[in-house]
Amino acid sequence: ENTHEYRPPPRTLDITINGAPIKLKYCFTCKIFRPPRASHCSMCDNCVENFDHHCPWVGNCVGRRNYRYFFLFVTSLTFLCLFIFGFSVTHIVLLNTLCFPLFNTLTLPTVLEILICFFSIWSVVGLSGFHSYLVGRSLTTNEDIKGTWSKKRN
Known part of the structure; x- marks a missing residue:
């Protein structure tokens, strides 16, 4: 018989760190108690500390170890779009x-370049602005959408 x-x-x-009570959640997939602000990514199938989001463009999770590189990538992409659009015009x-004459300078490739840059600027500047807002509030995209971390802080 197996007893x-x-x-x-x-x-x-429930643990206490520096006198502050902290609640750790158990991840049944990874079989660990997750650190605060960590989430399990179903795409990568692992827990990510300070999980922001799984980025399909970069092909991995954006979290504690690579968020600054993601932010620099989005910010530099914003400047690149503004640069190309400004110098094309x-x-x-x-x-x-x-x-x-105007009809000689407005070739199809030039018009396409300006249109693509114009519409890219709005999405890339919006993404850059949103992540600047998150950096200023010390939040991740996941926490902002769910509203979890800000409720605990207030």
Whole structure:
């Protein structure tokens, strides 16, 4: 007879760090008590500390170890879109002031480039602005959407 029954661990564990009570959640997939602000990513199938989101463009989770690189990537992409758009428009304006007719300077590739940059600017600047807001509030995208961390802080 087997007298040892399997008992799953408790769902939460209450600990105290520097006099502050902290509740750790148990991840049944990873079989660990997750640190505060960590979440399990179903795409990567592991727990990520300070989990922000799983980024399909980068192909991995954005969290504690790589958030600054993701933020720098989005910010530099914003400057690149603004740079390309600004200099494409400047190029057409300068060509038109040098007595070239407008229909010769507005080629299909130039128009497509300006249109793509114009619409990319709005999405990339919006993403950059949103992550600047998150950095200022010390939040992650996951916490902002769920409203979990800000409730605990207030």
